[in-house]
Amino acid sequence: MRTLDADITTLSGVGDALAAKLERLGIQRVMDLLFHLPLRYQDRTRVVPIASLRAGQEAVIEGEVTAADIVQGRRRSLLVRLRDGSGVVSLRFFHFAMAQVQQFTRGTRVRLFGEARTGSTGIEMYHPEYQLLDSVHDAPAPDDALTPIYPTTEGLTQPRLRALVKQALSMLDDTPEALPELVPAALRQRFSLMDIHTALRTLHRPPPNVTQDDLLTGAHPAQRRLIIEELLAHQLSLRQVRLDIQQDQAPALADGHTLQARFLAQLPFSLTSAQQRVLAEIGRDIERTTPMLRLVQGDVGSGKTVVAAMAALQAAANGCQAAIMAPTEILAEQHFRSFSQWFEPLGIKVAWLSGKLKGKARLDSKAKIESGEAQVIVGTHALFQPDVTFHRLGLAIIDEQHRFGVHQRLSLREKGEVAGITPHQLIMTATPIPRTLAMSAYADLDVSVIDELPPGRTPIATVAVSDSRRHEVIQRIERACEAGRQAYWVCTLIEESDALACQAAEATRDMLKEALPAFEIGLVHGRMKATEKADVMAAFKAGDIDLLVATTVIEVGVDVPNASLMIIENAERLGLAQLHQLRGRVGRGQIDSYCVLLYHPPLSDTSRERLGVMRDTNDGFRIAEKDLEIRGPGEVLGTRQTGLMSLRIADLGRDRALLDQVHALADTVMAQAPETAPALIERWLGNDRNRYGQV
Numbered sequence: 001m002r003t004l005d006a007d008i009t010t011l012s013g014v015g016d017a018l019a020a021k022l023e024r025l026g027i028q029r030v031m032d033l034l035f036h037l038p039l040r041y042q043d044r045t046r047v048v049p050i051a052s053l054r055a056g057q058e059a060v061i062e063g064e065v066t067a068a069d070i071v072q073g074r075r076r077s078l079l080v081r082l083r084d085g086s087g088v089v090s091l092r093f094f095h096f097a098m099a100q101v102q103q104f105t106r107g108t109r110v111r112l113f114g115e116a117r118t119g120s121t122g123i124e125m126y127h128p129e130y131q132l133l134d135s136v137h138d139a140p141a142p143d144d145a146l147t148p149i150y151p152t153t154e155g156l157t158q159p160r161l162r163a164l165v166k167q168a169l170s171m172l173d174d175t176p177e178a179l180p181e182l183v184p185a186a187l188r189q190r191f192s193l194m195d196i197h198t199a200l201r202t203l204h205r206p207p208p209n210v211t212q213d214d215l216l217t218g219a220h221p222a223q224r225r226l227i228i229e230e231l232l233a234h235q236l237s238l239r240q241v242r243l244d245i246q247q248d249q250a251p252a253l254a255d256g257h258t259l260q261a262r263f264l265a266q267l268p269f270s271l272t273s274a275q276q277r278v279l280a281e282i283g284r285d286i287e288r289t290t291p292m293l294r295l296v297q298g299d300v301g302s303g304k305t306v307v308a309a310m311a312a313l314q315a316a317a318n319g320c321q322a323a324i325m326a327p328t329e330i331l332a333e334q335h336f337r338s339f340s341q342w343f344e345p346l347g348i349k350v351a352w353l354s355g356k357l358k359g360k361a362r363l364d365s366k367a368k369i370e371s372g373e374a375q376v377i378v379g380t381h382a383l384f385q386p387d388v389t390f391h392r393l394g395l396a397i398i399d400e401q402h403r404f405g406v407h408q409r410l411s412l413r414e415k416g417e418v419a420g421i422t423p424h425q426l427i428m429t430a431t432p433i434p435r436t437l438a439m440s441a442y443a444d445l446d447v448s449v450i451d452e453l454p455p456g457r458t459p460i461a462t463v464a465v466s467d468s469r470r471h472e473v474i475q476r477i478e479r480a481c482e483a484g485r486q487a488y489w490v491c492t493l494i495e496e497s498d499a500l501a502c503q504a505a506e507a508t509r510d511m512l513k514e515a516l517p518a519f520e521i522g523l524v525h526g527r528m529k530a531t532e533k534a535d536v537m538a539a540f541k542a543g544d545i546d547l548l549v550a551t552t553v554i555e556v557g558v559d560v561p562n563a564s565l566m567i568i569e570n571a572e573r574l575g576l577a578q579l580h581q582l583r584g585r586v587g588r589g590q591i592d593s594y595c596v597l598l599y600h601p602p603l604s605d606t607s608r609e610r611l612g613v614m615r616d617t618n619d620g621f622r623i624a625e626k627d628l629e630i631r632g633p634g635e636v637l638g639t640r641q642t643g644l645m646s647l648r649i650a651d652l653g654r655d656r657a658l659l660d661q662v663h664a665l666a667d668t669v670m671a672q673a674p675e676t677a678p679a680l681i682e683r684w685l686g687n688d689r690n691r692y693g694q695v
């Protein structure tokens with residue numbers, strides 16, 4: 001039976017090889033083709049007058065050849081002049097055969113499609129698709145719909161993809177009930193939503209009168225319908241997760257105040273009032289048997305680690321374990337050192353587990369976790385692998401959550417559950433996000449904000465310096481190190497290649513060693529063994545290394561208060577969020593700190609604006625807002641790759657204005673049509689959940 005639900009291989013002409021390519025696009029079932037929406041469109045529905053062509057426009061034109069010459073410019077090319085009643089245009093072919101030259105005799109009629117651009121003769125089209133016409137009457141009818149351009153993958157052509165989608169659309173015509181409408185009619189009317197079949201048909205075959213601009217910005221009603229449905233499904237799924245978890249039992253962590261008081265007494269500082277407020281919020285949550293689901297947002301350096309430590313103590317004081325998970329080995333290792341230092345004097349045992357811990361050490365660690373001897377466990381996501389069993393996990397803390405996606409977060413939660421006891425969850429992030437966005441991405445969480453930095457911090461003075469003045473920067477490092485301070489030099493690379501980034505860091509280290517022979521220079525990068533990295537970081541923290549050359553592995557969380565100078569290379573290529581994270585490695589103590597953004601001129605407007613923002617402010621929330629403005633949204637919630645939520649059609653940034661509607665719609669669905677929620681979730685997150693469930 002050929003149905004929309006069936007595997008993609010049931011379509012004629014789809015064998016294993018093609019199925020593998022489609023799988024790369026997330027297409028497994030015939031139905032998935034319908035949700036594989038065009039990136040953009042070409043308008044081949046009408047022939048436009050030549051005179052109306054603008055650079056950048058793709059269009060069909062038709063005209064008569066007036067000349068065809070081989071010309072010697074910078075490159076040899078065939079230049080054909082074409083005229084219609086309105087004007088003239090040049091066609092340029094850099095690759096051509098003699099037969100082609102002869103085709104274009106004077107007076108020949110040509111219909112063609114291409115992109116107009118500004119060339120040396122005015123408006124030109126390079127290598128257009130063309131067709132010779134015998135006479136005016138012979139012209140074929142233009143297309144009756146815009147031509148979709150789909151996201152594709154190597155070895156899969158647009159015509160092929162279009163033909164497949166066409167098959168899927170005709171199956172939809174035959175069996176419309178296979179794709180049920182999941183938003184009840186009353187709600188569609190109230191929120192003015194198009195029905196789903198019309199929406200999908202419109203997007204795959206937009207009629208000629210559709211404004212392309214609407215389609216490109218997601219503003220067309222057909223897109224709006226699908227965007228809202230997708231966001232609704234995510235919202236419902238997060239709410240469902242929350243409801244499910246709230247049915248579970250968590251241990252009540254009511255005691256611990258004596259232990260916390262002893263811990264605070266040994267700290268060299270007292271908590272800020274923001275830290276105290278957030279701790280009180282956490283305290284109220286974990287005293288209860290309903291599992292806590294709380295996100296703590298706090299700018300870099302706001303002191304989230306101590307807050308986590310206080311919560312962990314409360315778990316330990318109640319005979320439960322606390323697990324702290326960090327996204328990188330370096331950060332996990334650093335937390336392990338801090339927690340050990342803080343907790344061992346209080347008689348609390350801290351254990352370590354990461355993916356790189358092997359052999360006997362790993363077995364030992366796991367045994368301590370299982371027996372309950374380890375009360376606080378610090379590590380990477382290795383903590384939540386199936387072979388790790390906790391004795392009695394009462395609290396799971398996830399640091400720097402913006403590095404993990406929503407689904408990862410959810411699946412980690414399940415791993416923590418043992419023998420009917422669900423741990424309380426504390427998630428910490430330095431990525432400040434506006435409220436409506438937070439309500440979407442974190443609909444399953446309560447949010448606390450640490451909106452104050454510890455006292456006495458002087459803002460980091462930031463300058464942008466052209467890399468032609470590198471020697472001055474090196475002198476600056478020399479002065480800082482002579483004064484007993486430490487510095488970072490962060491190498492970032494243009495290509496996303498780990499290997500190249502490491503090579504560049506090594507080369508920079510060698511260059512700096514030569515320039516600064518009196519100082520100890522260390523190196524960390526992603527390709528070093530975990531133990532090597534940890535040793536270098538420990539030496540830097542102990543002050544044995546003056547200058548640390550690093551790749552962006554040090555981006556999150558690293559804390560060395562004596563470091564007061566941060567150099568960031570190729571700063572013009574980084575986003576604001578990343579620059580802010582990197583800069584946050586300094587300015588963590590009482591000393592004046594500096595950040596030098598080295599850039600390679602010339603600067604683009606966007607880069608100039610970004611560097612300007614960094615110079616003007618240290619405030620993470622303002623930087624996040626600016627980031628939204630400048631970068632064009634979407635990526636602000638974390639890099640696309642890690643994707644806070646993996647959305648197929650919606651874009652949390654672009655579609656921000658729809659979020660309030662989505663939340664209202666979710667309320668209504670829960671109240672009036674809760675039975676449709678599972679199907680909506682399945683439609684939009686079905687595959688994802690399976691994929692991520694196996695973390």
Ligand code: ADP
Pocket residue numbers: 269270271272275298299300301302303304305306430454455557559561588
């Ligand atoms: P982040 O929120 O970025 O994770 P950390 O927890 O690493 O920040 O804290 C940054 C630095 O501030 C650390 O050196 C920490 O010891 C220090 N710190 C935290 N809280 C306070 C406080 N209330 N007063 C002074 N220093 C503090």
Ligand code: MG
Pocket residue numbers: 304305399557
């Ligand atoms: Mg931190």
